[in-house]
Amino acid sequence: MKILLITKRVPFPPNSGYPIVVYNTMKGLLQLGADITLFSLNPLNARLELEDVSDPVFDQIKACTQDIDTGVNVWSAFFNIFTNESYNVSRYFTEDAARQLENLLRENTFDIIQFEGLFVVPYLDVVKANSNAKLIYRAHNIEFTMWERLSYSESFLMRRKYLAFLAQRLKAYETEQINRFHHIFAISEPDRQSIIKFGCEIPMTVFPVAIDLEKYSVDKSKTSFPTLFHLGAMDWRPNQEGLEWFLDDIWPDIEKLNKDLRFYIAGKNMQKHFFEYDSDNLIVEGEVFDAVEFMNSKAIMIVPLISGTGMRVKIIEGMAMKKCIIATTNAAEGINCRHGHDILIADSADEFYRSILQCIINPKRWMEIGENARTTVERDHAIDLVVGGMLNIYKDLINN
Numbered sequence: 001m002k003i004l005l006i007t008k009r010v011p012f013p014p015n016s017g018y019p020i021v022v023y024n025t026m027k028g029l030l031q032l033g034a035d036i037t038l039f040s041l042n043p044l045n046a047r048l049e050l051e052d053v054s055d056p057v058f059d060q061i062k063a064c065t066q067d068i069d070t071g072v073n074v075w076s077a078f079f080n081i082f083t084n085e086s087y088n089v090s091r092y093f094t095e096d097a098a099r100q101l102e103n104l105l106r107e108n109t110f111d112i113i114q115f116e117g118l119f120v121v122p123y124l125d126v127v128k129a130n131s132n133a134k135l136i137y138r139a140h141n142i143e144f145t146m147w148e149r150l151s152y153s154e155s156f157l158m159r160r161k162y163l164a165f166l167a168q169r170l171k172a173y174e175t176e177q178i179n180r181f182h183h184i185f186a187i188s189e190p191d192r193q194s195i196i197k198f199g200c201e202i203p204m205t206v207f208p209v210a211i212d213l214e215k216y217s218v219d220k221s222k223t224s225f226p227t228l229f230h231l232g233a234m235d236w237r238p239n240q241e242g243l244e245w246f247l248d249d250i251w252p253d254i255e256k257l258n259k260d261l262r263f264y265i266a267g268k269n270m271q272k273h274f275f276e277y278d279s280d281n282l283i284v285e286g287e288v289f290d291a292v293e294f295m296n297s298k299a300i301m302i303v304p305l306i307s308g309t310g311m312r313v314k315i316i317e318g319m320a321m322k323k324c325i326i327a328t329t330n331a332a333e334g335i336n337c338r339h340g341h342d343i344l345i346a347d348s349a350d351e352f353y354r355s356i357l358q359c360i361i362n363p364k365r366w367m368e369i370g371e372n373a374r375t376t377v378e379r380d381h382a383i384d385l386v387v388g389g390m391l392n393i394y395k396d397l398i399n400n
Contacts, residue, residue, distance in 0.1 A: 001033075001034050001035065001111050001112065001391075001394060001395075001398070002034075002035045002037070002108070002109065002110045002111050002112075003029060003034050003035065003036055003037070003110065003111065003112045003113075003114065003394070004037045004038075004039060004104075004108075004110045004112070004113045004114070004133070005022065005025070005026065005036065005037070005038050005039070005114050005116055006039050006040075006101070006113065006114070006115050006116060006120045006123060006127075007022055007038065007039070007040045007041070007116045007117075007120065008040075008041050008043075008092060008116065008117055008119040008120050009040060009041060009042070009043055009046055010040045010042055010046075010048045010050070010053075010063075010065055011023045011026075011038075011040070012048065012053045012055055012058055013053075013055065015268070015291065016233045016268065016313070017140075017233070017312070017313035017314065018116075018117070018140060020209070020211070020313050020317075021116075021140065021187075021209055021210070021313065022116055023057060024209075024210045024211060024212060024383050024387070025210065025387060025390070026038070026057055026061060027057050027212065027383065027387075028210060028383045028384060028386070028387025028388070028390075029387055029390075029391065030057065030060050030061070031384070031387075032387065032388065032391050034391070036060070036061040036062070037061065037062045037063070037064075037104070037108065037110070038061055038062070038063040038064070039063075039064055039065075039066075039100075039101055039104060040063065040064075040065045040066075041065070041066055041068045041070075041092060041097060041119075041120065042065040042066060042067045042068060043068055043069070043070045044067065044068070044069045044070070044071065045070070045071060047067065048065075050063060050065060064100065064104065066094070066096060066097040066100050066101075068092065068094050068096075068097055070091045070092055071091075072091070085169070085173075086166070086169040086170050086172070086173040088119075088143070088166055088169070088170055089118060089119060089121070089122055089170070089173055090122070092119040092120065092122060093122035093123070097123070098123060098126050101123055101126050101127070102126050102129075102130050105126070105127065105130035105131045106130055109131075109133075110131060110133040111133055111134065111394070111398050112133055112134050112135075112136060112394045112397070112398070113127055113131060113133040113134070113135050113136070114135075114136040114137075114138060114185075115135070115136065115137045115138065115181075116138055116140065117138065117139070117140040117141070118139070118140075118141075118143050118170075118173070118174060118177075121137065121173075121177050124177065124180060128180075134182045134183070134394070134397040134398060135180075135181045135182050135183075136181060136182065136183050136184070136185060136393075136394075137177075137178070137181040137183075137184050137185070138184075138185040138187070138207075139184060139185070139186050139187060139191055139195060140187060141187075141191070142174070142191055142194045142195070143170050143174065144167045144168070144170035144171035144174060145167075145194065146238065146307060148163075148164065148167040148171075152307075153241065153306060153307060174198060175198045175199065178195060178198045178199070178200050178202075179199070179200065179201050179202055181202060182202065182203075182397055183202065183203050183204070183205070183393060183397060184200065184202060184203070184204040184205075185204075185205055185206075185207050185390065185393075186204055186205070186206050186207075187206070187207065187208060187209065187311045187334065188206060188208060188311050188333065188334025188335070189206055189334065190333055190334050191206075191334060192204055192206050205389070205393060207386050207389060207390055208311060208316075208334070208335075208336075208380055208381055208386065209311050209313050209316050209381055209386075210381055210382070210383040210385075210386035210387055211313075211316055211317065211320055211377065211381050211382075211383060212383050213320060213377070213378060213382055213383070215292065216292060216317065216320035216321050217292075217296075218296060218321055218322050218374075219296055220322075222296055222297050223296060223297060223298065223299055224262075224297060224298065224299070225299045225363060226258055226260060226261045226262070226299065226300075226359075226360050227261070227262050227263075227264065227297075227298040227299045227300065228254075228261070228262070228263040228264070228298070228299070228300050228301075228302050228356065229263070229264040229265070229266065229294070229295070229298040229300070229301055229302065230243055230246075230263075230264075230265050230266070230267075230301070230302045230303070230304075231266050231267055231288075231291060231294065231295065231301070231314055231318075232267045232303075232314050233267055233268055233269060234267040234268065234269050234270045234271055234274070235268070235269035235271070237307075238305055238306065238307045239267070239305070240271060241306055241307060242303070242304040242305040242306050242307075242328070242331075243265065243274070243304060245304055245306060246302065246304040246352070247274075247277050247282075249349050250304070250349045250352050250353065251263065251282065253349070253353055254352070254353060254356055255279075255281050255282070257356070257357060257360060258360055259281075261281060261360065262281055262282075262283060263281060263282050263283070263302075264283045264285060264294075264298055265282070265283070265284045265285065266285040266286065266287070266288045266291075266294055267286070267287065268286075268287040269287070270284065270286040270287065291317070292317070292321065295317065295318055295321045295323060296321055298323075299323070299324065299359075299366060300323065300324045300325075300326060300356065300359055300366055301314075301315075301318040301323045301324065301325045301326070301327075302326055302327075302352075303315055303325060303326070303327035303328065303331040303332075304327070304328055304331070304346075304352070305327070305328050305330050305331035306328065306330060307330065311333075311334040311335060312327075312331055312332070312335070315327060315331065315332065315335060315343075316335070316377060316381055318373075319337075319342065319343075319370075319373035319374060319376060319377045320373075320374060320377045320381075321370075321374075322367075322370035322371055322373060322374045323370050323373065324344065324359055324365075324366035324367070324369040324370050324373070325343045325344065325369075325373065326343075326344045326345075326346050326352060326355045326356060326359075327343060327344070327345065327346070328345070328346065328347050329345055329347055332345060336376065336380050337373070337376055340369075341369070341372050342369060342372035342373040342375070342376045343369065343373065344359075344369065
């Protein structure tokens with residue numbers, strides 16, 4: 001089976017949510033005998049030379065990229081207001097990328113073409129005009145919801161109105177495109193319900209984030225206690241917003257609980273102002289070389305997400321590493337977990353305080369939750385289980 005994946009960025013190395021999801025999909029499909037071609041946009045702010053990629057999955061696929069500038073331009077953003085296009089989406093479309101994709105489709109025949117997220121959907125017309133493949137749309141997030149939630153939390157009136165405007169444009173675009181595919185993969189049940197409300201009339205299946213469990217080897221002898229940690233891409237505004245709330249409103253009281261308690265913050269593109277929080281008990285590390293080793297060395301994972309949609313890959317990874325996750329309801333959205341069993345849910349400063357306190361007072365508590373979390377991941381997120389289900393959908397589409 002020949003499969004083309006179209007992505008908004010090169011999914012190597014798999015060191016954050018989107019690349020991990022795409023990478024594990026390719027890895028699972030390769031193990032099942034699929035022939036994989038990857039067409040990736042290559043944004044200037046995260047540009048990657050294919051020659052620099054050293055990875056066994058990359059060695060088994062065919063890959064091509066197209067450089068693209070997705071940066072926000074004040075003037076183009078302003079003039080976009082007077083069009084019917086979503087500025088968030090239109091920044092990902094260029095004629096050069098369309099031509100390269102068209103050439104790829106003319107030179108190759110694919111059974112399945114999978115669009116990895118909303119930002120590559122602008123190339124749908126190119127695909128439809130040059131291929132008879134069955135088309136899959138994987139919704140990594142319900143994009144407009146994130147911008148809508150950001151607008152609710154924005155205090156500056158003009159910015160709040162603009163964020164709401166962007167959210168409405170995104171919603172209109174998602175709604176217009178949703179029935180133009182043969183099948184949709186939602187990443188969680190809440191996302192599936194949201195897509196149904198768009199007026200979705202085509203088949204849809206929920207496939208959660210898949211991870212390679214062999215990668216997540218736990219060595220508790222290397223885990224220090226009492227330690228808290230936060231790990232996530234810090235150029236993503238919901239992560240910034242949530243961490244700022246935790247540091248400003250919650251951490252000052254948590255820090256007084258135990259003089260030996262340490263809180264470690266890590267993630268790529270760490271914003272400068274977070275280093276100003278640095279203290280004896282708060283360590284801002286920035287990007288770490290090995291995220292799995294970093295998680296293994298800490299005890300309790302803090303995810304204070306206020307906005308954002310989709311399934312948080314870092315929470316799935318933390319659960320695989322037997323971490324006790326203390327997260328907001330929003331952060332845990334879509335994950336088949338249960339408060340007090342395999343995760344602790346905290347939506348207020350007081351709830352975070354009490355959750356952290358119980359883990360510090362009773363170490364067996366966080367270890368028990370961590371063990372249950374690993375069991376949940378093995379049940380719901382094993383790569384062979386998730387990707388095997390996808391392959392069955394592909395086969396049904398091709399045969400019908």
